[in-house]
Amino acid sequence: MIDWHAGEALARPTAQPARRVPRGEVPGETGMWVLVGGDLVAFGVFFLVFVTARGRDVAGFDAARQELNLGVGLVNTLILLVGSLLVVAGVSAARRGLCSVAAHYFGLTIFCGATFVAGKVFEYTQLVTSGHTPRAHDFYMYFFMLTGIHLFHLLIATLLVMFMWRPARRVVVPTRSLRTIVSFAVFWHMVDLLWLVLFSLFYLMR
């Protein structure tokens, strides 16, 4: 349940304003951005390799694409977007010192992460049982490989949100924890961002 007292504090005109994010400052730890940069470059290459491979067998890739469940893909996209909104709300609450409220949002984000994983397991099972294995066609090989790497990233992101959830449950969020929370939030958003491209390439490119 939401901490009503914290909610009341937020409703008062004297409620602690959100700490302004200073301009020109790196959001979170610089180390996290090095990791994010590396992932963006790696996935950027993956995207280009996939579209190049598609160009060599357009009809085959398009036929394979039609076997994917677009509904599951769209729902998964929306789940990650909801998760991202919850992370933004959680970070905003943590900045205002509303720790228990932040913890609720991070808890809900973990639920979003778990739902995405469940959707992927359902999709993978559906594909494999109908014979669309990575060996069946190059499209599926790329699909399983790239969405698999992405799923691994999502599991890490969910694990990081679990770590955010713990310090957020404390009464006071120390500045160092706040920096860590922002860094982990950045990682979650990167996972969301990568999925937005993967969804377009695998499910919608025709």
Added chain:
Amino acid sequence: MTSPEPISVAVITTRLISIRIWSVWALLVLASVVSAWLGDEHGPPRIATTIVIALAMGKVFLVGEHFMELRTAPVIFRLIFAAWVVVIGVALVVLYMHGGSPTHVSI
């Protein structure tokens, strides 16, 4: 002290998230639904796919600027990220156009 008036989760969420973030999020959802519609065999394939790629890269940029808080980050971070979005977006469209879409689909 009077007992605090219960405040719904929706009210707290509304106050924690700025109008800017709500607008960006609504755009992201709308763009995703429009993309899915285009990908679901609506419209000429080449035009639809080009729009889908453009929307995807636009969404990526919005997530970076607003959710990852790059809008308040050092200029160099923003430039590198924007460059990544543009380079990957343009390369995807060029490679897609090179391959194209099937004239007929055989299953």
